[in-house]
Amino acid sequence: MSYAVEMTSITKEFPGVVANDNVTFQVRGGEIHALVGENGAGKTTLMNVLYGLYRPDSGQIKVRGQEVTIHDPHQAIELGVGMVHQHFMLVPSLTVMENVVLGKTPTRFALIDARQANEAIMEISEQYSLAVNPQAKVYELSVGEMQRVEILKALYRGADILILDEPTAVLTPQETTELFRILRGLAEQERAIIFITHKLKEVLAISDRVTVMRNGEVTGLVETRDTDEQELARLMVGRDVVFRVEKSPVKVGEEILRVANLHTVDDRGLPALKSVSFCVRLGQIVGVAGVEGNGQTELVEVLNGLRRATDGSVHYRGTDVTQASPRKRRELGISHIPEDRLRLGVNLDCTIEENLVLNTYYQPPLARSIFLNLNKIEEYSDSLVERFNIITPTSKLPASSLSGGNMQKLVLAREMGGDPDLLIAAQPTRGVDVGAIEYIHQQIIQLRDRGHGVLLVSAELDEIMSLSDRILVMYEGEIVGDFVGGSVSEEELGLYMLGTKRMEPSEIVAS
Amino acid sequence: MKILKGIGDTVVGALPTLLRQVLLIVLAMLVATVILIITGYEALAVYRGLARGITTDIGGTLRWATPLILAGLAVAVAFRAGVWNIGVDGQLYLGAVAATAVGLTLTFLPHPVSLLTAVLAGMAAGALWALLAAFLRVQWGANEVVTTILLNFVAISFTDFLVLGPMRGTGATGTTYSTDNLLEHFWLGRIMKASQANVGLYIAIGLAILLSYLLFRTTIGYEFKIAGTNPWFARYGGISVRKVILLSMGISGAIAGLTGVIEILGVHRRFPGRFSVGLGFDGIVVALLARNHPIGVVVAGLFFGALRNGAMNMERITDVPRAMVEIIQAIIVLAVSAQFAFDIRRQRKSAEEEAEYVAEVEDEMETAQKEGEV
Ligand SMILES: Nc1ncnc2c1ncn2[C@@H]1O[C@H](COP(=O)(O)OP(=O)(O)OP(=O)(O)O)[C@@H](O)[C@H]1O
Ligand SMILES: [Mg+2]
Numbered sequence: 001m002s003y004a005v006e007m008t009s010i011t012k013e014f015p016g017v018v019a020n021d022n023v024t025f026q027v028r029g030g031e032i033h034a035l036v037g038e039n040g041a042g043k044t045t046l047m048n049v050l051y052g053l054y055r056p057d058s059g060q061i062k063v064r065g066q067e068v069t070i071h072d073p074h075q076a077i078e079l080g081v082g083m084v085h086q087h088f089m090l091v092p093s094l095t096v097m098e099n100v101v102l103g104k105t106p107t108r109f110a111l112i113d114a115r116q117a118n119e120a121i122m123e124i125s126e127q128y129s130l131a132v133n134p135q136a137k138v139y140e141l142s143v144g145e146m147q148r149v150e151i152l153k154a155l156y157r158g159a160d161i162l163i164l165d166e167p168t169a170v171l172t173p174q175e176t177t178e179l180f181r182i183l184r185g186l187a188e189q190e191r192a193i194i195f196i197t198h199k200l201k202e203v204l205a206i207s208d209r210v211t212v213m214r215n216g217e218v219t220g221l222v223e224t225r226d227t228d229e230q231e232l233a234r235l236m237v238g239r240d241v242v243f244r245v246e247k248s249p250v251k252v253g254e255e256i257l258r259v260a261n262l263h264t265v266d267d268r269g270l271p272a273l274k275s276v277s278f279c280v281r282l283g284q285i286v287g288v289a290g291v292e293g294n295g296q297t298e299l300v301e302v303l304n305g306l307r308r309a310t311d312g313s314v315h316y317r318g319t320d321v322t323q324a325s326p327r328k329r330r331e332l333g334i335s336h337i338p339e340d341r342l343r344l345g346v347n348l349d350c351t352i353e354e355n356l357v358l359n360t361y362y363q364p365p366l367a368r369s370i371f372l373n374l375n376k377i378e379e380y381s382d383s384l385v386e387r388f389n390i391i392t393p394t395s396k397l398p399a400s401s402l403s404g405g406n407m408q409k410l411v412l413a414r415e416m417g418g419d420p421d422l423l424i425a426a427q428p429t430r431g432v433d434v435g436a437i438e439y440i441h442q443q444i445i446q447l448r449d450r451g452h453g454v455l456l457v458s459a460e461l462d463e464i465m466s467l468s469d470r471i472l473v474m475y476e477g478e479i480v481g482d483f484v485g486g487s488v489s490e491e492e493l494g495l496y497m498l499g500t501k502r503m504e505p506s507e508i509v510a511s
Numbered sequence: 512m513k514i515l516k517g518i519g520d521t522v523v524g525a526l527p528t529l530l531r532q533v534l535l536i537v538l539a540m541l542v543a544t545v546i547l548i549i550t551g552y553e554a555l556a557v558y559r560g561l562a563r564g565i566t567t568d569i570g571g572t573l574r575w576a577t578p579l580i581l582a583g584l585a586v587a588v589a590f591r592a593g594v595w596n597i598g599v600d601g602q603l604y605l606g607a608v609a610a611t612a613v614g615l616t617l618t619f620l621p622h623p624v625s626l627l628t629a630v631l632a633g634m635a636a637g638a639l640w641a642l643l644a645a646f647l648r649v650q651w652g653a654n655e656v657v658t659t660i661l662l663n664f665v666a667i668s669f670t671d672f673l674v675l676g677p678m679r680g681t682g683a684t685g686t687t688y689s690t691d692n693l694l695e696h697f698w699l700g701r702i703m704k705a706s707q708a709n710v711g712l713y714i715a716i717g718l719a720i721l722l723s724y725l726l727f728r729t730t731i732g733y734e735f736k737i738a739g740t741n742p743w744f745a746r747y748g749g750i751s752v753r754k755v756i757l758l759s760m761g762i763s764g765a766i767a768g769l770t771g772v773i774e775i776l777g778v779h780r781r782f783p784g785r786f787s788v789g790l791g792f793d794g795i796v797v798a799l800l801a802r803n804h805p806i807g808v809v810v811a812g813l814f815f816g817a818l819r820n821g822a823m824n825m826e827r828i829t830d831v832p833r834a835m836v837e838i839i840q841a842i843i844v845l846a847v848s849a850q851f852a853f854d855i856r857r858q859r860k861s862a863e864e865e866a867e868y869v870a871e872v873e874d875e876m877e878t879a880q881k882e883g884e885v
Contacts (some may be wrong), residue, residue: 374728
């Protein structure tokens, strides 16, 4: 049996970590092969080796039976390997067409042959129903569209081995369904698809076979039809994972956050929030469900002082904080886990340590007036690294050296380490492994059990359903549903999320 | 013990960078050698001449290293905060002319006060000129690369006007125009016989140490780094990006002004029109080579000082033209900028564009806050 890709005994070491330890990984043509594993297991590294971004310390790679050495992505592309990275690599100021043809541009008299490029793109996009507008600028696109551009780019370059690194982490359920349809179409054409994800349901839904990694090693290779979530989780984490969240009833306390008639506009100046009112109490987790892009992002930004409210008010513990600065809000005890991890959540060019002290660097004991106490800073950040189990050899490394999931743990450590009175968490478990999800959920619940308030915004219905004491549904900038946690089914919520059903304003008590 | 270990770690941590920069220079010199050979010069003679130029005149090296270090520090400090100060030249001229004006008019001041007043006046002039560009940036998002370059022309022409007009000295001609000499109690002391090296060198080194402290051990340095690398993240964490831009440019401009002051009080002791021969530009190269580390700036400044002075002497004592060393210099500059451009390309987004946007949003938020307070 010949494989499309055959990686044998690959070892790749970074200073202080063995990211891939004697890994063997094989993919057949025409199969969708899921690659799963804990954060930092080495999935991205392995794929970067295949794509020529990293040179393995040892091991060999065969593509369609031919032994090859891949020095750089150019060569990978020539071999028909395409990769859609965990973090998109498009140039925002260029058009879709320009991005797609970048590096392999049809030219005519040294100018871009726009017509030919457009035609080629339209052909591919029709063939696989990858709907995009070639003339649109990339910064105008939604994440789902950007991803289609990345796939289009890979296909345009002739990829028949396609690597997708956590492609669904940022997609809405609808976009995910759409992506799966595209992937099935590609697999039918005998292309090999390598699919990295942390969502085990997706693994079961789309893949033919699964390779599981842990700590840089392969711990399992199974046929998808012979396995289930429990087994995959066990292979990944090395122990049984509790998928059900244990939550005991807690007496809710006084009101900590009250939002009244809040209005705001998005970046394009269009209304994003229309008269949003609700409140969060101590000892309560309020979940905000909704398809992404229905105002949740703007809501969270307004609550944290990063976006201006055009009307309405926000009260925190009875004081008006509608106009308070981000720092003021933090000092009052409001903490924020942002959804845009790469821009807001971490500073990739700074060290892990520098990232961890963002909220506290100027306060004693970390600083006295303007003078930093570097020893205390080191102690403090090391304690957070340990408490939140951030996997890194030292906190002096740049945050960019962390695996995707460990970056999220860093954000969590910074925002929850100070025991906030009110936690505003947007997509807190995006891109983290099952073990870490369990951990994050426990942390959020403990915070609530200790009598603090939590506002949880998530596109994962499971997460909303299992954590929230109260569930709000947002649709087109409005709150259209308000439920007591546990009193509503997933299907019912779905109807509200899609705008098919909505409550009368009088039914929305939101208190 | 812990502190010792800390210093050890820092040195070890800096080693790869140091090695890389030295390698870069060696490489540039190799390329230069090839060019010399191709153009028919005896490469060895050039280097021998250069070496003699350097070794016979350490004082000259230190004389030139002083303004190069200072200009390098000015650029580096702004760079650390993600701001490009291309206007060091203009700020330096204004600083120089302000100090000269103090020296020419406030002649009655007693000794230490006289110096202090001149220095402070020069630093203030440089800082204000730089702040103008910073203000245009935070208020209307005007790119500081463009504005500082334009402000250079304005500043330099303005000093021309002063020196040719109101501040014109006796015996000045059209081509070598200058002010009168300053009185002795405005002079900075010389530190070596038969050389223009002056106390400014100590000031420059002291300033480098001070800036290292500021950048790496204070909340201000932390805020510079955070805002300079990712303004979104800074804003999210409650750091005002506008404050960082204004403060870093203010400090940078003050240092640029000081550079001019020291050239006047330590070297020329009067204001010769257009005295600075590209110090601001060389400051950028020094900062880039040092990767914006203040201590690195001292090393890089000494290196370029030696090169510049060695070239001038070489022409005097051998028959190798100075242009040959300028070629070497140019190649080093190219190599350093290429390395820099490469680093920039690796960054996903231009932090500058982001900063402009963030400043805009911050502006809007501030207005909102003010409205809210009323
Ligand atoms: N450039 C790098 N320098 C140093 N260490 C690195 C680098 N890239 C990855 N690592 C380390 O290698 C290990 C594997 O990282 P990798 O990104 O492959 O994990 P992953 O399986 O993709 O995790 P995730 O699911 O969180 O994205 C991690 O411990 C990470 O910190
Ligand atoms: Mg990864």
